[in-house]
Amino acid sequence: ATTEMELKMKRNKITAWVAACAILISASGITSCVGDLDVEPIDPSVTTTFDQNKVFTKIYATLGLTGIEGPAGSPGSGDVDGIDEGSSDFFRLIWNLNELPADEAHCCWIDGGVPELVHGTWDASHSLVTGLYYRLYFDITLCNFFLEQTEGKTDAESVTQRAEARFIRALNYYYLIDLYGKVPFVTTVSTEKPSQVERAELFKFIEKELLEASETMKDPRTNTYGRADKAAAWLLLARLYLNAEVYTGTPQWAKAAEYAQKAINSAYSLCPVYKHLFMADNNGSSVNKANTEILLPILQDGGTTRNYGGSLFLIASTHKTDDMPAFGTTEGWAGNRCRPQLVSKFFPNGNAPAAGDADAMTKAANDDRALFFSKGRSLSIDVESEFASGYSLVKFSNLRADGATTHDSKFTDTDLPLMRLAEAYLTYAEAEVRRNGGPTAAATEAINTLRKRAHAKTETSYTLSNILDEWAREFAFEGRRRSDLIRFNRFAGNADYTWQWKGGAKDGTTLSRHLNLYPIPTKDVNVNSNLKQNPGY
DSSP states (O other): OOOHHHOOOOOOOOOOOHHHHHHHGGGTTTGGGGGOSSSOSSSTTTTTOOOEEEEEEHHHHHHOOOOOSSSSTTTTTSSSTTTTTTGGOOHHHHHHHHHTTSSSSEEEEOSSSSHHHHHHHOOOOOOHHHHHHHHHHHHHHHHHHHEEEETTTSSHHHHHHHHOOOOOHHHHHHHHHHTTSSSSOOOOOOOSSEEEHHHHHHHHHHHHHHHHHHHSSSSSSOOOTTTOOHHHHHHHHHHHHHTTTHHSSSSHHHHHHHHHHHHHSSSSOOOGGGGGGGTTTTTSSSOOGGGGEEEEEEEOBBTTOSSSSHHHHHHHHHTTTSSSSSOOOOOOOOOOOOOEEEHHOOOOOSEEEEEEHHHHHHHTOOTOOOEEOOTOOOSSOOOOTOBBSEEEOOOOOOOOOOOOOSOEEEESOEEEEETTTTHHHHHHHHHHHHHTOOOHHHHHHHHHHHHHTTTTTSSSSOOOHHHHHHHHHHTTTTSHHHHHHHHHHOOOOOSSOTTGGGGGGOOOOOOGGGGOOOOOOHHHHHOOOOOOOOOOO
């Protein structure tokens, strides 16, 4: 079986068959640097024999690594061509597309396609929009290849691996349905140009895959840390059902609540200390119990798994080295800080300490999740290009809760909690309130469970508006905000809710409704006559 150590290997050589598989991504116009390689092995030590465990490891590696050299290898070594390798990371791309256009994060960088995301002015040739599309299909093609090569295997290890590969494929398709809507659909490795499927049809496929995969995935918390189990499939199903009305036009609140409850009732449990979820020993230590809550981590290790995305991106982009408390890495990129609307979720009366560190902030907010830093900062983002314009978020760090030393002074050990149990509590609460037409005791209890963990004041009931704010408080900067706003009709095409620099105006303005979906990249539309561009692009 693939071990945690194997999953963290940085330079596993991928067989030429995997390279050949990736070449076929170009059938839909999706290119990869692997596609520039000859099908025959360049390294004579690499054979064309399918190595099941190596390809299986690569499927997970695509979540946390960007190529076969890394962290920013030689030209052609990254998985995705046409984009800087450091920017091509799975989570970094998802984070940028879900956070930068929304009401939580604002980046002061003026290049790399960042301003267009911050202001909602992207188009069908945008580099990051295109890069994520290619990343997701690269990952899907690897899963398709693995599933084809292992078709018919019935040994226990193969059955489990195939279920997990189907889960990872469904996860990638989930991000496609959420971000791009109506997309090309492929389940085999082929040179045929894929057809485009309606969002509702893709929804059914993802649902079916997760339901079937969950039957043969390992029971909750019995799999190797870093690999998905039944609870991860249940939680992704709950997320899919929670957004069913957006994706298909038909709500499925009861199913969202049902599968969220299955995750809650599983062997996972909430980490007692909120900030431990985002520290370098969140894989478990004598002090840190975050691994009881994290259903699916993206493994990071400063010694063996190096990447300019992942947790290094989250930590370095939210910190500056010369005026902030220690955060466990020499990298301080001074990019992403908070829009005032996020701060107001914790300080609705405008009483956030003007020169406070995290301890002062959490104390003033009476909420352990108010992990802001305001020393030398202004609440309002008056100058977009200045990092000190806007409060900093110090939620993520490469420090260990047990005080031990991390593996590297630059690259981070902090695993990314891509899926964690707290999501199930909020999903359950929201689904219950929606299907019952108002607050219920069960929904209130679910939210209060999270608020008690954060030492925040509990309430006797929560409206949908309260719940949307609670999503921000619990999951700030975790790469999901755009999706939540769309579900609440608070993102594009709605003038009832705005935020600073929304639409490029300092006081905010309305975004065109077509921006609720990202475009199919121009280069893919140009080479595949089966594809129709999303409206408005």
